[in-house]
Amino acid sequence: MNAFLPKPEKLKRNTSVFHSLSLLFAILFLPGVLQAQTKEDKIIVTVGPAFTIEKGGRSLRQFPFLEVVDKKVFVSFSQHSDDYNDHTEDGMRISGNSGFSWPDYINQPDLYLTSIVELNKTTLLGVNYVAYFKDSMHAEMHYSKSLDKGKTWKPYTGTVTFPKKIRKMDKSTWSSMVFHRTLMLMPDGSIQGTMYGYYASDTKYRSIWVKSADGGANWTVVSTIAYNPLIGLESFCEPVVKRCMDGSLLCVMRVGSNNPLYQCRSKDDGLTWSTPVTLPGIDTTSTYSVDPDLCLLSNGVLVLSYGRPNCRMLFSIDGNGNKWENLISTYTDKTSGYTGIREVAPNKLLLVGDKGPNWLSPESYEIWGKYIDVLKR
Numbered sequence: 001m002n003a004f005l006p007k008p009e010k011l012k013r014n015t016s017v018f019h020s021l022s023l024l025f026a027i028l029f030l031p032g033v034l035q036a037q038t039k040e041d042k043i044i045v046t047v048g049p050a051f052t053i054e055k056g057g058r059s060l061r062q063f064p065f066l067e068v069v070d071k072k073v074f075v076s077f078s079q080h081s082d083d084y085n086d087h088t089e090d091g092m093r094i095s096g097n098s099g100f101s102w103p104d105y106i107n108q109p110d111l112y113l114t115s116i117v118e119l120n121k122t123t124l125l126g127v128n129y130v131a132y133f134k135d136s137m138h139a140e141m142h143y144s145k146s147l148d149k150g151k152t153w154k155p156y157t158g159t160v161t162f163p164k165k166i167r168k169m170d171k172s173t174w175s176s177m178v179f180h181r182t183l184m185l186m187p188d189g190s191i192q193g194t195m196y197g198y199y200a201s202d203t204k205y206r207s208i209w210v211k212s213a214d215g216g217a218n219w220t221v222v223s224t225i226a227y228n229p230l231i232g233l234e235s236f237c238e239p240v241v242k243r244c245m246d247g248s249l250l251c252v253m254r255v256g257s258n259n260p261l262y263q264c265r266s267k268d269d270g271l272t273w274s275t276p277v278t279l280p281g282i283d284t285t286s287t288y289s290v291d292p293d294l295c296l297l298s299n300g301v302l303v304l305s306y307g308r309p310n311c312r313m314l315f316s317i318d319g320n321g322n323k324w325e326n327l328i329s330t331y332t333d334k335t336s337g338y339t340g341i342r343e344v345a346p347n348k349l350l351l352v353g354d355k356g357p358n359w360l361s362p363e364s365y366e367i368w369g370k371y372i373d374v375l376k377r
Helices: none
Strands: 028-029 035-037 043-047 051-055 062-069 072-078 089-095 104-109 114-116 122-137 138-146 153-163 177-185 191-197 207-212 218-226 237-243 249-254 261-266 290-296 300-305 311-316 324-331 340-345 348-355 365-376
Touching: 043 062, 043 311, 051 072, 062 114, 062 122, 062 324, 062 340, 062 348, 062 365, 072 104, 072 340, 072 348, 072 365, 089 237, 089 324, 104 261, 122 191, 177 237, 191 237, 207 237, 207 348, 218 237, 218 249, 218 261, 290 340, 311 348, 324 348, 324 365
Parallel strands: 114 177, 153 218
Antiparallel strands: 028 035, 035 043, 043 365, 051 365, 062 072, 072 089, 089 104, 114 122, 122 138, 122 177, 138 153, 177 191, 191 207, 207 218, 237 249, 249 261, 290 300, 300 311, 311 324, 340 348, 348 365
8 A cells, every 4th residue: 555645745555485595495395385494493484375365356356454353353455446535435354263264244434444453352443544634733534343343343433633734635535644554552551553644744654653542532643653755765654563572562664665674663662763774684675565564473473474576474583573584475476465464373374465456457356365384493
């Protein structure tokens, strides 16, 4: 998605094989399965065959977001072209058995949920990707709550208050800041997460950390995660944040198609962030990407999924992102490169992606899934 946000005038996406020479490659291909093992037996990764979650045919299905609550799995996806579209009726597929079947489909306005959190045992909250321009200091955001474990969703409208002026994007009512990828419950009881876009004075993207202390109705900006117009074609966008094994928050961000991923870290729950750097331990050309996603597994391995070209994964054995290794390819058919990953059973990932973004004019559209086992030795 680059992001639906492009250079300041438009908000638009358009935008294993191991790399370390010290490791011995041992790749075994089986029908539909890839196994990879290092000489030091750090991890074994097994990638299963693709299966269909949502078959679109000639109707758009692209850019999935993935969340898992207990064994309930939610995949939100775009059903509209990669451009400004106001209050779109996007889709969601729901699985009640960790992704083995997908009987439930929901389609309603402002339900392109970029992230979902469990507020309590009875209530789920999800936030829509798009925020709309209200005035120069405020954006209208849309969130939904479910009281029946995600079977139905009731819409609500909230407000984001910014410390600097924002703007309305041309040819739309969009705010120049949108929600993206991460929501998490914090120790102080608040909901915090990621947005990205432009303040009125910005020349490229900025990623920010925001907070709601009232259950999603009102949001304020806690900090800027990263902004540097000299880095990348777009600078820092499409952020994803995950709490690491050491308790820190790691943020991985896109800076432009055919540009490497960057990461930075907060050791004070998002109040301050380190200077962004390219991913340590891996050749930067292997991280050219859009829309990264992170997942910390039960065994302590931190997994990074990203794409374009194709779809790929990296692994941080220490669970902190201090070193990335064990590059694998996970999907090579026509795809936007936008993926989602979540753990659906101990050390078993569900990976989701799309077949055919609208700018590739594919014969048919599809949201697909794969199971990936990551065993630590």
